[in-house]
Amino acid sequence: MFLLFSALLCVSAVWSSPLDSVKKPRKYKSLDTVGIVNKIPIYYGDYRDMLKQTIRDNQSDSVVTDTAFARYVNMTWDKIVLDILIEEEIEKRKLALTEEQVISRLLAEPPDELRGQFVNTIGAFDRETCAKYLRNPQPDLSRTRYVEYYRTKYEGERFYASIGKKGANSEERMKAFTDWYQKKLTNAQIIDKRTSFGFY
Numbered sequence: 001m002f003l004l005f006s007a008l009l010c011v012s013a014v015w016s017s018p019l020d021s022v023k024k025p026r027k028y029k030s031l032d033t034v035g036i037v038n039k040i041p042i043y044y045g046d047y048r049d050m051l052k053q054t055i056r057d058n059q060s061d062s063v064v065t066d067t068a069f070a071r072y073v074n075m076t077w078d079k080i081v082l083d084i085l086i087e088e089e090i091e092k093r094k095l096a097l098t099e100e101q102v103i104s105r106l107l108a109e110p111p112d113e114l115r116g117q118f119v120n121t122i123g124a125f126d127r128e129t130c131a132k133y134l135r136n137p138q139p140d141l142s143r144t145r146y147v148e149y150y151r152t153k154y155e156g157e158r159f160y161a162s163i164g165k166k167g168a169n170s171e172e173r174m175k176a177f178t179d180w181y182q183k184k185l186t187n188a189q190i191i192d193k194r195t196s197f198g199f200y
Contacts, residue, residue: 034199035077036191037084044197051076051199073199077192085184086159095158102151103134111150 035042054076055064064072090096106114107127118130134143164176194200 033193034197035080035193036189037081038088038189040084042080047076047080047194050080054079070200073194077194081185081188081190082181085181085188086156089180089184090155090159093159093162095155095162097151097155097158099147099151102147102154103131105154106134106147106150107131 032044033041034044034047051072054072055069058072058075059068107130110118110125110127110130114130115125118126118133120126120129134147136143160173160177163180164173168176
């Protein structure tokens with residue numbers, strides 16, 4: 001449960017995710033679908049990429065034992081299921097943020113890596129140049145991923161803040177989150193087809 005809770009508070013590296021399907025359902029075939037959570041497909045390619053990232057994040061040695069691999073397979077699955085359930089809850093609670101809202105917060109509270117990239121002649125944060133970059137309508141995959149990363153992070157924070165009673169402390173919110181997650185997991189319609197793809 002700690003790993004799942006950590007996934008909510010700390011957004012991991014940007015990767016291809018089934019969460020886009022929550023807002024934009026796509027047709028899927030059984031041959032490319034590792035699982036389904038509340039009608040949201042988890043595609044083989046996405047799951048494989050996420051699994052590789054999980055291994056990279058947790059394994060310093062290049063040799064992965066069968067026991068460790070099985071653990072990473074489960075960690076990846078749990079993370080995906082959690083992400084889907086949280087994204088659905090964010091939509092339900094109307095906590096979603098627009099791209100402009102994310103950019104406005106980035107400009108108001110620039111992260112260190114953003115502040116370091118946009119510096120004026122006196123060494124201060126160049127908000128105007130940064131704003132032009134973030135709001136540039138020309139396609140830029142790096143910028144899109146960056147904004148999406150923070151959208152997920154900020155929405156996760158909003159979701160966590162909405163859990164539990166008003167004025168609840170961290171321990172109370174943690175319990176409220178655990179209760180919420182167990183209830184959602186119990187009621188979720190989950191089809192797990194990992195065995196068919198040789199992940200076990």
